[in-house]
Amino acid sequence: MRDKDVRRKQRTGWTAAIFGILFLLGVTHLSEEASAAGLYHIGVGDTLSITVWEEPKLNGVFSVLPDGMITMPLLGTFRAAGYTSESLSRHIARRMSAIFRKAPSVTVTIKGMGNNFFYISGAVGKPGVVPFTHNIRLLQAIILAGGATMAAKEDSVVLIRDNKPRTLSIEKLDQGKDLSQNVRILPQDIIIVPVKTEQIYLMGEVAGPGAYYYNKGMTVMQALIQAHGFTQFASLGSVRIIRKQKDGTKKIVHIDINHIENEKKTEAKEYLKPGDLIYVPQRMF
Secondary structure (H helix, E strand, O other): OHHHHHHHHHHHHHHHHHHHHHHOOOOOOOOOHHHHOOOOOOOOOOEEEEEEOOOHHHOEEEEOOOOOEEEEOOOEEEEOOOOOHHHHHHHHHHHHOOOOOOOOOEEEEEEEOOOOEEEEEEOEOOOEEEEOOOOOEHHHHHHHOOOEOOOEOHHHEEEEEOOEEEEEOHHHHHOOOOHHHOOEOOOOOEEEEOEOOOEEEEEEOEOOOEEEEOOOOOEHHHHHHHOOOEOOOEOHHHEEEEEEOOOOOEEEEEEOHHHOOOOOOHHHHOEOOOOOEEEEOEOOO
16 A cells, blocks of 8 residues: 555656645745845735835835836836845836936835745645745755655755756755755745655564665664564564565575674675565564
8 A cells, every 4th residue: 555655656746746835825924034135036926115215206115016027107117026125226226327317326125025935845744835034944944844754755855946956965964964955945946855766665573564665775673663663473583685686586685683783793784775575474483
């Protein structure tokens, strides 16, 4: 049953993930801290207060229309989406310099934000729309979404920004390695934490027999912990790993759980591979 669920998730793909989170779209009120820091980019639905100090008659509050444009007296309609408040102030001043003898002093303040959230889907605790906060990074974003689940493929997280995907690894971040992977998140970013496609299987005298997600570097004991340990009838000295070789033959590795803590034992160093079957037989009475 678990195997079928995994295959069903695989078929959804990026498109289904993106549509799923877009379905949850909603406008969320947030702090204007990001705008003040010059990190926030104006988007559709934002409300802008524009002050032209030399010409108070031009002052007003303007909404960014669905096409990303605003309309001001004298200047007509022009694009505002994509600018920060500071860069839009300079842009408006340059446009007005063609009307006035010199560029006026212009201040743009974001009074209401309409796009200050990002989206996250896939193998996280709470997929959907997540409010954007100032200075947030990838690992924090995933934690805000409930954290990565056991099914998460942590070395293949996808960040989509301006329709351009980028693959990142939070696995390295968890290990304190390659902090460059912990990129800054911006409003409207899409984060996809994919579901693992590789599995291992546990059968016999384990509490939870079935298919489990494979993790790179997984040991026999880690797999058995996922299966909630043994039953009272397990033969701990006769555990077997059944592994299919490339040529189609099967390799059997014998494991003695009673002595697995002894690092000199070969089985203690035995790492699992995708597709491995761990069989725990019943002990003889």
